[in-house]
Amino acid sequence: MAAGVAGGPGRSRARVTVRIVPYFDAASTAPLHPVARQALHAALDEGWADPARLYREGRRARMLLDAARETAAEAVGCRPDELVFTSSGTRAVHTALAGALAGRRRTGRHLVVSAVEHSAVLHGAELHESDGGTVTEVPVDRAGAVSPDAFAHALRPDTAVACLQSANHEVGTVQPVDEVAGACRAADVPLLVDAAQSLPWGAVPGTWSLLTASAHKWGGPAGVGLLVVRKGTRFAPPGPHDERESGRAAGFENVPAIVAAAAALRAVRGEAAAEAARLRVLTERIRARVPAVVPDVEVVGDPVRRLPHLVTFSCLYVDGETLLHELDRAGFSVSSGSSCTSSTLTPSHVLKAMGVLSEGNVRVSLPTGTAEEDVERFLGVLPGVVATVREKLGAPSSPVPPADPEPASLVVDARGKLCPIPVIELAKVIGDVPVGGTVTVLSDDAAARLDIPAWCGMRGQTYVGEEPADPGVAYTVRRSS
Amino acid sequence: MAAGVAGGPGRSRARVTVRIVPYFDAASTAPLHPVARQALHAALDEGWADPARLYREGRRARMLLDAARETAAEAVGCRPDELVFTSSGTRAVHTALAGALAGRRRTGRHLVVSAVEHSAVLHGAELHESDGGTVTEVPVDRAGAVSPDAFAHALRPDTAVACLQSANHEVGTVQPVDEVAGACRAADVPLLVDAAQSLPWGAVPGTWSLLTASAHKWGGPAGVGLLVVRKGTRFAPPGPHDERESGRAAGFENVPAIVAAAAALRAVRGEAAAEAARLRVLTERIRARVPAVVPDVEVVGDPVRRLPHLVTFSCLYVDGETLLHELDRAGFSVSSGSSCTSSTLTPSHVLKAMGVLSEGNVRVSLPTGTAEEDVERFLGVLPGVVATVREKLGAPSSPVPPADPEPASLVVDARGKLCPIPVIELAKVIGDVPVGGTVTVLSDDAAARLDIPAWCGMRGQTYVGEEPADPGVAYTVRRSS
Numbered sequence: 009m010a011a012g013v014a015g016g017p018g019r020s021r022a023r024v025t026v027r028i029v030p031y032f033d034a035a036s037t038a039p040l041h042p043v044a045r046q047a048l049h050a051a052l053d054e055g056w057a058d059p060a061r062l063y064r065e066g067r068r069a070r071m072l073l074d075a076a077r078e079t080a081a082e083a084v085g086c087r088p089d090e091l092v093f094t095s096s097g098t099r100a101v102h103t104a105l106a107g108a109l110a111g112r113r114r115t116g117r118h119l120v121v122s123a124v125e126h127s128a129v130l131h132g133a134e135l136h137e138s139d140g141g142t143v144t145e146v147p148v149d150r151a152g153a154v155s156p157d158a159f160a161h162a163l164r165p166d167t168a169v170a171c172l173q174s175a176n177h178e179v180g181t182v183q184p185v186d187e188v189a190g191a192c193r194a195a196d197v198p199l200l201v202d203a204a205q206s207l208p209w210g211a212v213p214g215t216w217s218l219l220t221a222s223a224h225k226w227g228g229p230a231g232v233g234l235l236v237v238r239k240g241t242r243f244a245p246p247g248p249h250d251e252r253e254s255g256r257a258a259g260f261e262n263v264p265a266i267v268a269a270a271a272a273l274r275a276v277r278g279e280a281a282a283e284a285a286r287l288r289v290l291t292e293r294i295r296a297r298v299p300a301v302v303p304d305v306e307v308v309g310d311p312v313r314r315l316p317h318l319v320t321f322s323c324l325y326v327d328g329e330t331l332l333h334e335l336d337r338a339g340f341s342v343s344s345g346s347s348c349t350s351s352t353l354t355p356s357h358v359l360k361a362m363g364v365l366s367e368g369n370v371r372v373s374l375p376t377g378t379a380e381e382d383v384e385r386f387l388g389v390l391p392g393v394v395a396t397v398r399e400k401l402g403a404p405s406s407p408v409p410p411a412d413p414e415p416a417s418l419v420v421d422a423r424g425k426l427c428p429i430p431v432i433e434l435a436k437v438i439g440d441v442p443v444g445g446t447v448t449v450l451s452d453d454a455a456a457r458l459d460i461p462a463w464c465g466m467r468g469q470t471y472v473g474e475e476p477a478d479p480g481v482a483y484t485v486r487r488s489s
Numbered sequence: 490m491a492a493g494v495a496g497g498p499g500r501s502r503a504r505v506t507v508r509i510v511p512y513f514d515a516a517s518t519a520p521l522h523p524v525a526r527q528a529l530h531a532a533l534d535e536g537w538a539d540p541a542r543l544y545r546e547g548r549r550a551r552m553l554l555d556a557a558r559e560t561a562a563e564a565v566g567c568r569p570d571e572l573v574f575t576s577s578g579t580r581a582v583h584t585a586l587a588g589a590l591a592g593r594r595r596t597g598r599h600l601v602v603s604a605v606e607h608s609a610v611l612h613g614a615e616l617h618e619s620d621g622g623t624v625t626e627v628p629v630d631r632a633g634a635v636s637p638d639a640f641a642h643a644l645r646p647d648t649a650v651a652c653l654q655s656a657n658h659e660v661g662t663v664q665p666v667d668e669v670a671g672a673c674r675a676a677d678v679p680l681l682v683d684a685a686q687s688l689p690w691g692a693v694p695g696t697w698s699l700l701t702a703s704a705h706k707w708g709g710p711a712g713v714g715l716l717v718v719r720k721g722t723r724f725a726p727p728g729p730h731d732e733r734e735s736g737r738a739a740g741f742e743n744v745p746a747i748v749a750a751a752a753a754l755r756a757v758r759g760e761a762a763a764e765a766a767r768l769r770v771l772t773e774r775i776r777a778r779v780p781a782v783v784p785d786v787e788v789v790g791d792p793v794r795r796l797p798h799l800v801t802f803s804c805l806y807v808d809g810e811t812l813l814h815e816l817d818r819a820g821f822s823v824s825s826g827s828s829c830t831s832s833t834l835t836p837s838h839v840l841k842a843m844g845v846l847s848e849g850n851v852r853v854s855l856p857t858g859t860a861e862e863d864v865e866r867f868l869g870v871l872p873g874v875v876a877t878v879r880e881k882l883g884a885p886s887s888p889v890p891p892a893d894p895e896p897a898s899l900v901v902d903a904r905g906k907l908c909p910i911p912v913i914e915l916a917k918v919i920g921d922v923p924v925g926g927t928v929t930v931l932s933d934d935a936a937a938r939l940d941i942p943a944w945c946g947m948r949g950q951t952y953v954g955e956e957p958a959d960p961g962v963a964y965t966v967r968r969s970s
Contacts, residue, residue, distance in 0.1 A: 031546060036539040037741065045533065052526065056711075058517040062813050062830065063822035065512060095576030095712065096740030102729055128739075131729035222741070230537075230743040231576065231712040246728075248583055248612035251832065258609075259577030260518065260703070262711040265746075332543050341544035349543065351732065 030382035031341045034225075035177055035205060035318055035373035040272075041227030047271035048229060051264035059261055060252070069263045076263075076270035083273045084219060084236055085211040091236045092253040093266045097204050097222025100233035101128040103246060103256060104200050104218045108169045109136060111242030112198070116166025117141040122154045122173065122183070123361035126202055129171050130357070141168075151310040152181035152362045160191035167197045174206040178345050178358040178371055179309030180291075180318035182206070189214030198241050205315060207234075208276045209284055217241040226276050227376065228269030231262050276376060284316035287374050290383045291319040294372060301391045306466055308364045318373040320345075322359070323394050324463060325403030325432045326368025334393045335370070340386055343371040347427050347455040354454045355427075365462035366455055367428040368394070401428065404435045416445040423480045427455035431463050434485060438469065443487050446472065452480035460485065511863035512822045515706075516658055516686060516799055516854035522708030525753035529710060532745035540742055541733070550744045557744075557751035564754045565700060565717055566692040572717045573734040574747045578685050578703025581714035582609040584727060584737060585681050585699045589650045590617060592723030593679070597647025598622040603635045603654065603664070604842035607683055610652050611838065622649075632791040633662035633843045641672035648678045655687040659826050659839040659852055660790030661772075661799035663687070670695030679722050686796060688715075689757045690765055698722040707757050708857065709750030712743050757857060765797035768855050771864045772800040775853060782872045787947055789845045799854040801826075803840070804875050805944060806884030806913045807849025815874045816851070821867055824852040828908050828936040835935045836908075846943035847936055848909040849875070882909065885916045897926040904961045908936035912944050915966060919950065924968050927953065933961035941966065 031039065055072040057065030074088075081088040094100040109119065121133050123145045133143045144162045146154050154172065163170060170192050175182045185201055192199040198217035206212065208226035212219060218241060223232035235256060237243050243256075250258035276283075291314075299305045304324035323331065328346025335342055345356025346369040355366035374383070418437050422430040430451040438447055449460060457474065460483045464471040472484040512520060536553040538546035555569075562569040575581040590600065602614050604626045614624045625643045627635050635653065644651060651673050656663045666682055673680040679698035687693065689707035693700060699722060704713035716737060718724050724737075731739035757764075772795075780786045785805035804812065809827025816823055826837025827850045836847035855864070899918050903911040911932040919928055930941060938955065941964045945952040953965040 031538075033539070033542065033544070036542060037537065040533055040537055048533075049530075052521055052529075052710075056518065056521055056705075057512075057822075058514070061514065061517060061822070061824065062810070063514070063817040065822055095580065096743075098731060098740035099576065102739060106728075128729070128731070131731065135729045224741060229533075229745070230741055231746055233740075247587075248609070248616045250579060250609070250612060258583060259579035259714075260705060260711055262577075264710070265712055329543070336544040341538075341542070341546055343542065 030339065030378070030386065032372045032374060032378075032386070033341050033343045034375040035371065036343055037224045037230070038227045038375050040229060041275055041376070043275040044228050044268040044272035048264055048268035051267035055263035055267055059263060072267050073261060073263050076266045079270040079274050080234060083207070083211065083277055084221075084234065086219075086236050086238065089254070090238055091234060092256045093261065093269075094233035094235050094253075094257040095231055095259060095262070097220060097225070097233040098128045099257070100220035100222070100235040101126070101202055102132055104220050104235055104237070105129065105132040105136070105169065105171070106246035107237070107243045107256070108198055108200060108218055108241065109141070110244035110246065112168035116164070116168050118164055118167045119143045120146060120159070120162045120167055120170040120197075122146045122148060122159070122171070124148050124152055124176050124178075124358045125171055125173055126177055126204065127357075129173075129202055133171075148361050150362055150364060152176050152179045152308070152358065153183055153310060153313065154188070156184045156187035156191060159188045160195070163192065163195040163197050167195070169200055170197050171200045171202065174201050174203040174212045175315050176309070176358060177205050178356055179320045179362070180205075180315040181310040182313040182315065185212055185216065186214035189216045192217075205318075208273070209280050209316065210277075223265075223269035223272065226273055228272040229265045231265045232269040279376065283376050287378065288316040290374060290378065290380060291317060291372070293383065294319045294387065297387050298390065301387065302394050304466065306365045306462070308359065308362060317375075317378075318371065320369065320371045322365040322462075323368030323370070324365065324466065325401060325428050325435065326394055326397045327401060327426075327428055328367065328369050330397050330400070331368055331370065331393065334397060335389075338389045338393060340389070343373070345369045345371065347453070353426070355458050360458050363458070363462070365459055365466065367431060367459045368397075401432055403428075403432045417441060417448070418446075419448045419450065421450045422456075423450050423452045425451070426453050427459060430456045431459050434460060434463065435467075438485065438487055441487050443489065446484050446486050448482050448484045450477045450480050450482050456483060457481065511820065511859065511867065513853045513855060513859075513867070514822050514824045515856040516852065517824055518705045518711070519708045519856050521710060522753040522756055522857070524756035525709050525749040528752035529745055529749035532748035536744035536748055540744060553748050554742060554744050557747045560751040560755050561715060564688070564692065564758055565702075565715065567700075567717050567719065570735070571719055572715060573737045574742065574750075575714035575716050575734075575738040576712055576740065576743070578701060578706070578714040579609040580738070581701035581703070581716040582607070582683055583613055585701050585716055585718070586610065586613040586617070586650065586652070587727035588718070588724045588737070589679055589681060589699055589722065590622070591725035591727065593649035597645070597649050599645055599648045600624045601627060601640070601643045601648055601651040601678075603627045603629060603640070603652070605629050605633055605657050605659075605839045606652055606654055607658055607685065608838075610654075610683055614652075629842050631843055631845060633657050633660045633789070633839065634664055634791060634794065635669070637665045637668035637672060640669045641676070644673065644676040644678050648676070650681055651678050652681045652683065655682050655684040655693045656796050657790070657839060658686045659837055660801045660843070661686075661796040661854075662791040663794040663796065666693055666697065667695035670697045673698075686799075689754070690761050690797065691758075704746075704750035704753065707754055709753040710746045712746045713750040760857065764857050768859065769797040771855060771859065771861060772798060772853070774864065775800045775868065778868050779871065782868065783875050785947065787846045787943070789840065789843065798856075799852065801850065801852045803846040803943075804849030804851070805846065805947065806882060806909050806916065807875055807878050808882060808907075808909055809848065809850050811878050811881070812849055812851065812874065815878060816870075819870045819874060821870070824854070826850045826852065828934070834907070836939050841939055844939070844943070846940055846947065848912060848940045849878075882913055884909075884913045898922060898929070899927075900929045900931065902931045903937075904931050904933045906932070907934050908940060911937045912940050915941060915944065916948075919966070919968055922968050924970065927965050927967050929963050929965045931958045931961050931963050937964060938962070
């Protein structure tokens, strides 16, 4: 059954039917934790007033806010007066970055970020650059991780701030934050850690200086972010002055949501060890089984140093948007970094930085409490869904056929066609050239630059390179097997 | 009885006891409207997912978000694509101001604001000034209103933006927005209207260009603001790029709270006409009765062009903080613009701009549904509370006693003493000098500058002027009666 019913089966109820299983996109937003719901309802009664006011309702809201701050600070591993609540994780990141850059302006205007940060960080870096600052992007390996040495190398005497996520939001790879924080400390550069994906699973280790997170990622309500600025970190909050939240988060405090967020964080932390072990088994099963049941798949991200609940893979010859729709029809809600699922028609910057296949990309992120049978059902449904999409697109269904003696080279014009068509066209004709011969694909789709080399890697063919083809780009592949 | 019990009396329930009457501070934040609570609960089930996602839960959240936008736009009187949801009213104001200033940067960097805007606007203006812009503050009359002519006069060829609230948040005076918007339109200057206090009562008339509001002021949940930018208004959103809400409000959309906010706005608008008429009778009663039952009181704000639910008065010889505490003890939650109730120990900038008494200031703002008997009880309690506070402070309890022949002048050193002590000291000795004689009060309290002249106006004495007294200031008063 695709739909679960809240409140028990078989009884007619005023309450609307809710389908929360199988929702496999916890990395976008987690369903509201029952503890959060309960705390929210109570705090709507008790914490609705202005905590800055002196009367009873205000004092009660202030007490709830202070208690929530203590709870959140304990989960982060910081002092309560180092933590403020913002209106979202994005807002926390924007404020952290702008505040730390402004606070260190006398040191310099150089910013270091990893290439796979969340867009909130990267868009902040773009703004800094357009404002005259400089930015160094530290590359990642094929698993999506930065090298601590490379990160340390990027630090300069004029580096104002460095940013590293605790774990990647698209592929789940855990970053070496502890080592990088040590390098930053040695270079006297504050490290800002975007902990949005990992905070529900545990505190971020190391000597970081700033940390951000987002409550709706751990089952708290929307509308609450965390911004932690360690004592001794230079910080000049951006924007107009505002007295609330130590001057670091303007606007009326959303006490009910903050109370719910803190309660949920404590609750998920209490379950974290057991749930991580259980979900790791399920994601491990997906990592192992998908390549076994679906041909031409690449599982991406670090197989060991990774978030327990998240697994990502890409399927050759598949259009990500159609794949998502077919999975949705089958009852599964997942996310994708494929170009055709983004408004800009470019593949995810994370997959691009890793140099892995982006077409037919699927991110599965399991919420707390995901049932084993839902994962099994997903694994049962997936091969048929992928085969259907491939069939619709006319993708080659078998490995490269035996070579014909000629011709020695072929040109395929796939301009005007979007991912995954250029790769499908390539795969269709590679068998038509002899080993040593070449196929040149003309394409004006941005995803081809990533996906044609990735296809070569997966299929044991040689990627020769690209040239301008006006319009578009000519990508040349040499047949090696 | 001071405390109401939610869920009916006499039964032991799991639900916590809630005291919501008599809460008289709706202008700070209104209690959650029952419709908002209901909508929030439903939307937590139906609208929790990411509205940017393609799967079922995401599409459902998107539909709810779109419907909420239609509802809010209808209440504002704008097109849905002109309205975005921000994380608070403050954030809406900050974004509106920064975005409009940046969008008109080529025209100039001059900003016009009224002197009695909300601090969110004035702090935005301060930031603009510290960033090299120029600001003109349009003064207000003793009732708190700007003159449309004076406002029009402040507009210059290099004026980028002008700001005028629809109604004042501290004294309830309604501003001539329609006339000012006409003047701005004629001068080709976009007008930003902070409609936080008036939007629950009706749409803002006139040819304004930008409008902001805050849901928790109308009984919606915290965490939702409105930002309206009329088509054709130049606007460059501040901060890093973000795709959500047309690029004007970064961060994950808080769909459940937005849904609740829109539902509450529609509900309060449905009740607005009847409730405004009912509450206007109650606030009129306070305006008329307070000066009759409490001696030495000044009711401030426009008696006619005003918000229906808000009334403000100031009491001579009273310490605002103690007054608030005593009223709280008597079961009434009100607000104050007195210096001693602010963290900066300066009186409210609104009362200062109006030139009215700030000591012993009380703002009563009645939430929807306020019972007549609660207002009566307040009027019954107030005289005793004020008398108690005055007695504690040793304030003169009777009018100025008959004059002694000498001395012709007196100096009172009240330095180191906070409001209302300097005025109390003045009132105690004014009868000791003959008519025509003077009293000079030495004070280092900022409130004295406002309150000594205001006292003179109320008591028929002549304010002569001030001189530096190092430390502090010497304020001189001539006895006239």
